[in-house]
Amino acid sequence: MPHVTIKHFPRNFTHQEQQRLAAEITALVLENFDTHGDAVSIALEPVEKPEWHEKVVVPEVTERAELLIKAPNYRKQ
Template identity: 35%
Template sequence: MPHIDIKCFPRDLNDEQKSALAADIAEVITRHLNSKDRSISVALNEVAEAEWKAQVWDREISPKMDELIKKPGYSM
């Protein structure tokens, strides 16, 4: 049951754009993990740029750098 939690700077996407993003992500997960579409959930959490380091980098990226299957091309 894959759950994808996307964190990004605010993008001002409308509902149609969010649905398209979720559909594209679900398609990739279905293909690579052999999951059923009905078992996939996707969340989009917008984080202000000023809060990125404290909310995302310090809590989720930096402490788990060795576990990431794609590492960011930046550091803080």
């Protein structure tokens, strides 16, 4: 504990980018939770843009709004 999942539009991360992202997120988690680095897990979950609303906005944002510590401000483009 804790586990962090980042849902995002598909993007090819290099191994170096993944390692840097993991290190930076882990550092933030360690600053804010009473745990150690080996207890932190992080997942990247790509979601296609046409599926974003159905797979992320509704179940993760709309239906679980009480859990958000930062809400999105989606703008129509």
